[in-house]
Amino acid sequence: MQNGYFQLVNAPGGYGLQIFQPKDGGADVNLQEVLNYLERESVPYDPMAIKKAILSGEDTVCFLERKDCPALEETYSIEVSQDNMQVILRFYPASQSGKRTTMDSVIRDLRYRNIVYGIQMNVLQDHFMSDGIYGTDLIVAKGKEPRHGTDASVRYYFNTDVHAQPTLKDDGTVDYFHLNMINPCRKGQLLAEIIPEDEGEYGITVQGAKIRPRQVKKAHLEFGHNIEISEDRKKLTSLVDGHVSLVEGKVFVSDVYEVENVDLSTGNIEFEGSVQVRGNVSSNFEIRAGGNVIISGVVEGACIEAGGNIIIARGMNGMAKGILKAGGNIVAKFLENATVSAGGYVNTESILHSNVTASTEIQVTGKRGFITGGHVRAGQRIEVKTLGATLGAPTVVEVGVDPEKKAEYMKLQKEISEIVKNIRSIQPILASFTEKKNRGVRFTPDQLNYIRNSAATMETQKKSLAEKNARMQELQMEFNPQEKAAVIVKGEVYPGTTIIIGDSSMQVKNTYQYCRFERIDGDVKATAI
Incomplete structure (x- = not known):
């Protein structure tokens, strides 16, 4: 491939411009480039005649002037890229009676322009050891790009x-004995x-x-x-x-404290590491662990708190007083009449008349896979087989808002209400004092001290009110339900169930099957799975 180029040559009766057409798909001669060259060299020209010669598609000479061909030396243009990483030379041939420049003079010129690194000697040699490479951008110097490293x-x-999940066995039950959620070392x-x-x-x-x-x-x-x-x-x-x-x-590396059962023989357990119970946990006992709590048997109306995960292979009957609270995930065969809170997810085969909260998601899977009665909340998603019951107690499921933040919001509402009540009770006292003071009434030292304390209390209450209002506004901005927040039902949803997504709710009045509840255009709506 060869680009088109041009050269001043002798012609009958004077001299002209020789147009060499491109070969093998090379670039055409650029008219503006030709005109710029002739202007630089003070050569008279007819632009229309030159344009016609270029468009002819043939090697041809465009007559310029009835004089001897000027002896013009080979020239070149130098262009340095904006990032100073590349230098482009474009050579223009000497006239037929002119001389070629030398490679040494080009290199001297580059160095004069402070171009000292990455000079491509082979490119220059290709030009000077041949008849010349014209009408072509030649990269004659290249900078070296930095090699960016990687973070430690x-x-x-x-x-x-x-987020490891329990394994669902072939018979539809969940394997709670081999969870692989703990890393022994x-x-x-x-x-x-x-x-x-x-x-x-x-x-x-x-x-x-x-x-x-x-x-x-x-x-x-x-x-x-x-x-x-x-x-x-x-x-x-x-x-x-x-x-x-x-x-x-x-x-963290936690030692594991192992016991057979948690009952009268052990009393309550409080341990910095993890606790493993090979049997059951009896009603009214407590386990508080900094790590994980793993129970192979059943938990009755006990209180279990763990900084990590809670795993109960045979489930929990909380007897309306049992509490599970985990900084991580909670996995149990069933949850009945219990209050449950997880910093991660909750995974179980059934939830009955329980108050269950999970920061991320709640999965109720397995053969039964039902949620009946109680209030079940998850920050992102709830997945269940059967939701509610034909004649069961009212069931409420809620997704889309971090349960902890919502609880904080409700608490703030109560606290703000109390502060406003206190401020309103102090305002008449301070107003009365101001009115009496303006009338010249004198006050005893005890009265003045009481007024000063009341004024200080008022300022403290106002400051607290401003802080709590600001925090409430922050929480309100976070209460937009997540786009992926959903309640997924892989079986049936029964009437009497309430589904809440963010600040929108839906009272289920008809039976639904195999559906997904999402917040669409501000309303909770059912769509097909």
């Missing part, structure tokens, strides 16, 4: 996925290490200036008890046999 990272040698086991940052490499412009690569971030390891960090502070190793977990970027 932490590699964990245990499962950090806190051994003494001396490598838990995590820092993969160092790569600083990258500097780039260089054609003028030789350095280009800094983007700044990379370093990493550091955060950890709790029972963990040793290496001297270079890049590796974490367990000091004990236990369970390892990652909580908000911090590695």
Whole structure:
């Protein structure tokens, strides 16, 4: 492929402009480029005649002047890119009686313009060792792009996925005994290490200036008890046999406290690590653990709190007084007459007459898969097989708003109401004092002290009111239900069920099957799965 170009040549009776047409798909001769060249060299021309010669499609000579052909040396233009990473030369041939420039003079010119890096000698040689490469942009210098590095990272040698779900067996039941939600570790086991940052490499412009690569971030390891960090502070190793977990970027290793049952033989249990109960937890007892609580049997009307997950293989009958509260997820075969709160998700086969709250989602799966009675809330999604019951107690399910934030909002409403009540009770006292003071009434020291205290209380209450109102406004802005918030029913929904999504609600009056409830145009509506 060869681009078209032009040259001043001798012609009968004078001289003219030779147009060399492109070959093998090369670019056409550019008319404006020709005219600019002739202007620079003070050569007279007829633009229409030149245009006609270019458009003829044939190599041809356009007559210019009845004089000897001027002896013009080979010239070139130099263009430096805006980012100073590339230099383009475009050569114009010498006239037929002119001389070619030299490679040394071009290199001197480049250096005079402070172009000192990345000169492409092979490109220049190709031009000067041939008849010349004209009408073509030649990249004669290239800068070096910086090589951007990568941030440091932490590699964990245990499962950090806190969203692992129980396995649904072939018979439709859920395997609560093999959940794989806990990461056992051994003494001396490598838990995590820092993969160092790569600083990258500097780039260089054609003028030789350095280009800094983007700044990379370093990493550091955060950890709790029972963990040793290496001297270079890049590796974490367990000091004990236990369970390892990652909580908000911090590695924890918890020893596990094991008991057969929680009853009169053990009393209440309070433990910094994880607790494993091989049997049952009797009514009225408490387990409070900093890690996970794993129970192989049944939980009666007990109170269980865990910083991590709560797993109950055979479920819970709360007897209207049982409480489960987990910083992580809660998995139980069934939940009945209980108050349940999870910082993550809740997974169970049935929920009966219970108050259940999950920050993310609630899945009620398995053969039964029903929610009947009570109030069930999830920040994102509730998935259930059967919702409500033919003659059952009223059932309320709610999604789309973080339950904790909604509870905070309700609490603030009560507190603001109380503050307003207090302010209204103090206002008449201060107004009366001002009115009497203006009339010249004298007050005893005790009365003045009482007024000062009342005024101070008023200011404190007003400040508190402003703060709580501001927080309420913040929460209101967060109460727009998430786009994916939904209640998914894979069986039936019975009349008497209330479905709330954000600030919209729907009272179910007819039976629905296999449907998805979403908030559409401000209303709760049922769509097909």
